[in-house]
Amino acid sequence: MIDILVQQIFNAMTIGSVYSLVALGLTLVYGILHIPNFAHGALYMVGGYMTLIVMLETGVHYLLAIVASIFVVGILAILMERLVFHPLRNAPPTHDKIAAIGMMLFLEALVQLVWGAEYRPMPTPFGQVVEFFGLTVTMQRILIIGTAIVVMILLNLFLKKTMVGATIIAMSQDREGAFLVGINANKVAMLTFFISGGLAAIAASIASPINLVFPGMGHLVILKAFVIIIIGGMGSIPGAIIGGYILGFSESLSATFISNDYKDLIAFLLLVVILTARPKGLFAKGVH
Amino acid sequence: MEKVLTNRNLSMLLLAIAILFPLFTDNQYVLHIFSLTFIWTIAVHGLNLIGGFTGQLSLAHAGFFGIGAYSVGLLTVKMGLNFWLALVLGLIITTAIGFVIGLVALRTKEHFFAIYTLCVGYIIYLLLYKWEELTEGVRGLIGIPVPAPIGPITFDTPRNQYYLLLFFLVLVIFLMHRIMNSIIGRTYIAIRNSEELAETIGIATMKQKMVSFVLSTFFAGLSGGLYAAFVRFIGPDISYISVTFDMLMYLIVGGMGTLSGPLIGTLLIVWLSQYLQFLQNYRMLIFGPLLTLLIIFYPRGIAGGYQMWRAKRYMRKTQQLMQPVNPVSMKEEK
Numbered sequence: 001m002i003d004i005l006v007q008q009i010f011n012a013m014t015i016g017s018v019y020s021l022v023a024l025g026l027t028l029v030y031g032i033l034h035i036p037n038f039a040h041g042a043l044y045m046v047g048g049y050m051t052l053i054v055m056l057e058t059g060v061h062y063l064l065a066i067v068a069s070i071f072v073v074g075i076l077a078i079l080m081e082r083l084v085f086h087p088l089r090n091a092p093p094t095h096d097k098i099a100a101i102g103m104m105l106f107l108e109a110l111v112q113l114v115w116g117a118e119y120r121p122m123p124t125p126f127g128q129v130v131e132f133f134g135l136t137v138t139m140q141r142i143l144i145i146g147t148a149i150v151v152m153i154l155l156n157l158f159l160k161k162t163m164v165g166a167t168i169i170a171m172s173q174d175r176e177g178a179f180l181v182g183i184n185a186n187k188v189a190m191l192t193f194f195i196s197g198g199l200a201a202i203a204a205s206i207a208s209p210i211n212l213v214f215p216g217m218g219h220l221v222i223l224k225a226f227v228i229i230i231i232g233g234m235g236s237i238p239g240a241i242i243g244g245y246i247l248g249f250s251e252s253l254s255a256t257f258i259s260n261d262y263k264d265l266i267a268f269l270l271l272v273v274i275l276t277a278r279p280k281g282l283f284a285k286g287v288h
Numbered sequence: 289m290e291k292v293l294t295n296r297n298l299s300m301l302l303l304a305i306a307i308l309f310p311l312f313t314d315n316q317y318v319l320h321i322f323s324l325t326f327i328w329t330i331a332v333h334g335l336n337l338i339g340g341f342t343g344q345l346s347l348a349h350a351g352f353f354g355i356g357a358y359s360v361g362l363l364t365v366k367m368g369l370n371f372w373l374a375l376v377l378g379l380i381i382t383t384a385i386g387f388v389i390g391l392v393a394l395r396t397k398e399h400f401f402a403i404y405t406l407c408v409g410y411i412i413y414l415l416l417y418k419w420e421e422l423t424e425g426v427r428g429l430i431g432i433p434v435p436a437p438i439g440p441i442t443f444d445t446p447r448n449q450y451y452l453l454l455f456f457l458v459l460v461i462f463l464m465h466r467i468m469n470s471i472i473g474r475t476y477i478a479i480r481n482s483e484e485l486a487e488t489i490g491i492a493t494m495k496q497k498m499v500s501f502v503l504s505t506f507f508a509g510l511s512g513g514l515y516a517a518f519v520r521f522i523g524p525d526i527s528y529i530s531v532t533f534d535m536l537m538y539l540i541v542g543g544m545g546t547l548s549g550p551l552i553g554t555l556l557i558v559w560l561s562q563y564l565q566f567l568q569n570y571r572m573l574i575f576g577p578l579l580t581l582l583i584i585f586y587p588r589g590i591a592g593g594y595q596m597w598r599a600k601r602y603m604r605k606t607q608q609l610m611q612p613v614n615p616v617s618m619k620e621e622k
Contacts, residue, residue: 036399036403084580087584091583091584091587092343093398093399094339094343094345094402095583095587097345097399097402098345098536098579098583099579099580099583099584101533101536101579102576102578102579102580102581102583103576103580104576105530105533105572105576105579106572106573106576106577106580107576108572109570109571109572109573109576110573112570113570113573219529223406223410226406230400230403234399262414262418264414265411265414265415268407268410268411268414269411271403271407272392272404272407272408272411275392275396275400275404276395279396279400280397280400281400
């Protein structure tokens with residue numbers, strides 16, 4: 001019993017790490033532009049495919065392929081901001097959601113056209129099984145948890161300790177104030193989208209070896225990421241991280257102790273309960 | 289001449305064409321596609337009411353469509369009820385669920401509402417998919433009977449089904465027309481334009497949004513129930529998010545917040561999809577960017593664009609008449 005519990009806690013950490021990374025990208029964009037980017041799941045999906053394809057086509061190492069994927073998806077995200085969200089910055093709130101949905105449908109169809117609709121496994125050099133504090137786990141799962149923690153620390157350092165990072169924080173705190181002190185809104189928006197795309201690419205690349213790569217892989221992930229940022233407060237960075245792990249734990253434990261069939265429902269039930277009690281989400285800021 | 293081409297006469301003409309059309313063709317395929325178009329248009333009208341007129345983008349619409357379809361399917365197949373009784377019960381079930389969800393969902397606003405309804409839609413899909421004891425899961429429901437005959441009128445030929453669906457569509461359009469030309473319709477538009485402002489002038493926004501939302505689920509349920517009896521096979525896929533996105537596309541192309549938009553958009557895209565059959569799953573390569581480009585450059589859609597064009601022409605004409613009398617107003621217009 002205790003063995004299963006420890007194993008499940010480890011699983012929860014793995015799932016939670018992936019969720020947190022995706023939610024972080026989503027929450028960063030929401031913090032800056034107040035756009036819920038419905039196309040974020042498509043970025044996640046493209047990230048998974050890029051790593052897989054770069055690895056298969058050029059034969060480079062898994063980790064190098066991830067770096068390539070980060071740049072491709074990051075640039076794709078910048079393009080999305082420039083071509084779609086920037087022209088819509090003054091439109092009614094319904095419009096950018098619909099535009100994002102259009103982008104998502106397009107990217108999914110494109111990936112399906114180019115690489116097919118099959119579920120594809122992603123090879124990983126970290127497949128070996130190791131004993132870890134009495135647990136039998138694959139290296140890949142350790143890599144997921146490790147990478148997520150390192151990325152989160154780096155992101156935090158970047159946002160808190162560098163001038164460029166501080167502009168992102170400044171703009172999410174107070175748009176007009178940021179303009180007043182001379183922050184270039186376009187540059188910050190592009191940078192934020194790049195980071196957001198990069199985080200999605202990392203999350204997809206490290207999660208794919210234990211899941212699979214297919215055109216619809218972003219659907220559930222993005223829905224859950226939305227649940228997370230609502231739990232953690234839209235735009236809040238620590239909220240996204242904590243929310244990701246909360247969801248990871250509740251899913252993993254309910255899959256073991258309640259029913260594996262309905263484990264995907266947990267996230268949504270959690271959301272329904274939270275929004276019923278607090279229509280603006282937990283930890284909502286006073287403004288807006 | 290100008291007076292002949294009023295909206296009213298145009299609608300009557302279209303209706304006459306729609307009624308006479310099956311008398312001149314025996315092409316079952318064409319009738320089938322038109323019948324499907326009518327079904328989807330009813331659902332899109334629901335989406336238009338809550339999303340286009342009231343300004344609350346509900347992404348659970350396919351979910352309610354699915355509830356309507358499954359209610360009718362289960363009541364007729366598993367309980368052997370008469371179709372009409374099943375349709376009425378199905379509508380009651382759908383609107384009751386819509387009411388409960390609306391009570392909670394409408395407390396949230398804007399992004400939260402969209403995300404909340406998106407998740408509600410997904411929950412409905414998951415339930416239809418996983419609750420195998422009730423819904424047969426991924427196998428779907430097979431052998432749903434065609435609508436039972438009313439007196440001497442039977443509904444087992446494509447032509448009669450076409451007329452039945454046309455009847456419901458006309459009913460829905462008439463209803464929408466009456467709603468939007470009444471004070472209630474104005475109320476919805478006021479809420480869309482600014483909820484705070486609407487509240488200040490004494491509109492009970494929550495109550496009005498509830499009515500709008502429940503009505504929209506009613507249309508979705510009606511459309512779903514008709515779909516079940518028309519296609520006679522339903523699977524959980526009909527409630528998937530992508531169906532909501534399809535409906536949204538019909539609406540955007542036709543024109544959000546217009547009365548003729550749903551019909552125009554659905555007709556156009558459903559027929560276009562038929563010609564793009566060879567693209568199959570890749571049709572989103574065209575429709576995805578189309579959706580994005582339309583919302584950026586032409587958010588009014590076809591019907592909205594036409595309205596705008598007429599309004600501008602009307603304004604120019606009145607300005608020409610008013611020019612010598614009141615030049616000031618023209619300056620303001622510019």
